[in-house]
Amino acid sequence: MRHFWFKKLFLAVALSGWITSPILAVQDHGDAVTDVAKAGDDYKVQGEYLGENADAGVTLGAQIVALGEGKFSGRFYIGGLPGKGWDRYDEMVEGSGKRSGDSITIVRKDGDGGKAMIQDGMMTVYDADGNQIVEMKKFQRESPTLGAKPAKDAIVLFDGTTADNFENGKLTDEKFLAASGCKSKEKFGDHTLHIEFRTPFMPKAQGQARGNSGVYVQGRYEVQVLDSFGLEGENNECGGIYSLGKPAVNMCSPPLTWQTYDIDFTAPKKGDDGETEPGRITVKHNGVVIHNNVKLTKGTPGGLPMGDDVEALFLQNHGNPVAFRNIWAVKK
Numbered sequence: 001m002r003h004f005w006f007k008k009l010f011l012a013v014a015l016s017g018w019i020t021s022p023i024l025a026v027q028d029h030g031d032a033v034t035d036v037a038k039a040g041d042d043y044k045v046q047g048e049y050l051g052e053n054a055d056a057g058v059t060l061g062a063q064i065v066a067l068g069e070g071k072f073s074g075r076f077y078i079g080g081l082p083g084k085g086w087d088r089y090d091e092m093v094e095g096s097g098k099r100s101g102d103s104i105t106i107v108r109k110d111g112d113g114g115k116a117m118i119q120d121g122m123m124t125v126y127d128a129d130g131n132q133i134v135e136m137k138k139f140q141r142e143s144p145t146l147g148a149k150p151a152k153d154a155i156v157l158f159d160g161t162t163a164d165n166f167e168n169g170k171l172t173d174e175k176f177l178a179a180s181g182c183k184s185k186e187k188f189g190d191h192t193l194h195i196e197f198r199t200p201f202m203p204k205a206q207g208q209a210r211g212n213s214g215v216y217v218q219g220r221y222e223v224q225v226l227d228s229f230g231l232e233g234e235n236n237e238c239g240g241i242y243s244l245g246k247p248a249v250n251m252c253s254p255p256l257t258w259q260t261y262d263i264d265f266t267a268p269k270k271g272d273d274g275e276t277e278p279g280r281i282t283v284k285h286n287g288v289v290i291h292n293n294v295k296l297t298k299g300t301p302g303g304l305p306m307g308d309d310v311e312a313l314f315l316q317n318h319g320n321p322v323a324f325r326n327i328w329a330v331k332k
Contacts, residue, residue, distance in 0.1 A: 043201055048081055050139040062075065064118065077092050106118070123135070146258055158327040166183060167182060179315055188265075195327045199226065213225040218313075220311065222316070227254075231252070241296070268307065279295075
């Protein structure tokens with residue numbers, strides 16, 4: 001049914017067939033911005049939009065990504081937004097655009113079809129004949145676990161007062177924990193972990209140069225941190241278990257917004273036969289399950305080798321000003 005309405009709406013809108021390639025190459029990124037007030041006009045446009053075509057019975061979501069110098073990429077999701085009505089198996093089309101004055105035009109890559117115009121926080125989608133199809137409002141989501149208070153029996157690793165619970169722990173000017181290549185002094189076996197992170201705004205950067213860090217559970221298994229808002233959602237993008245598995249859906253929020261990982265981890269254990277049963281991990285990104293009881297058959301690059309001993313939480317330094325806060329764990 002959704003496929004039928006997609007054809008009906010987007011034959012009229014003439015947006016189907018937009019194609020752009022995932023951003024993978026590492027390039028010079030210039031300055032990284034960590035303050036929304038200094039992010040500029042392009043940042044105000046970047047984000048999620050949501051609207052409905054009542055006649056066609058279709059909800060349309062969009063993610064607009066700033067690429068620097070007034071350039072943008074866009075993804076349009078039939079059914080809603082990732083984690084809010086859309087998943088990998090629903091229809092999605094892509095486009096690119098640029099700023100002209102105080103408005104932005106997003107067009108299909110081949111230049112033959114409809115377009116979307118963004119101005120004053122609203123996006124209007126038109127068909128190839130210039131007829132208005134749907135209006136979309138800027139939409140900002142917040143993780144349901146953002147600011148979660150530590151459980152009664154939690155070990156608080158960082159509450160904004162000191163970095164002393166981490167070896168090589170460093171505070172940012174805002175009193176957040178810096179992505180400094182630090183590891184917790186406490187070591188963990190089976191546990192749950194809550195951690196909040198914020199990537200910088202680096203519009204001219206691409207791929208692994210764009211807000212890169214990592215949450216290494218037990219120092220072995222990296223849950224990637226990256227500004228991959230509006231991308232496909234691969235194992236080396238935000239929410240991916242690096243080299244092991246891509247997230248079920250890309251739940252990455254725009255840069256400079258606080259995001260959450262809630263992780264349930266079962267550590268590797270050696271059985272009576274001397275064989276080690278691999279660890280398992282469940283990850284919620286911004287409240288949505290992106291990995292469900294995944295078997296960890298090997299460690300991830302840059303981490304400690306496989307083993308069944310307890311180990312520390314490690315937060316990777318990849319040269320980008322990623323920040324962390326509200327970090328706590330509960331041993332099981």
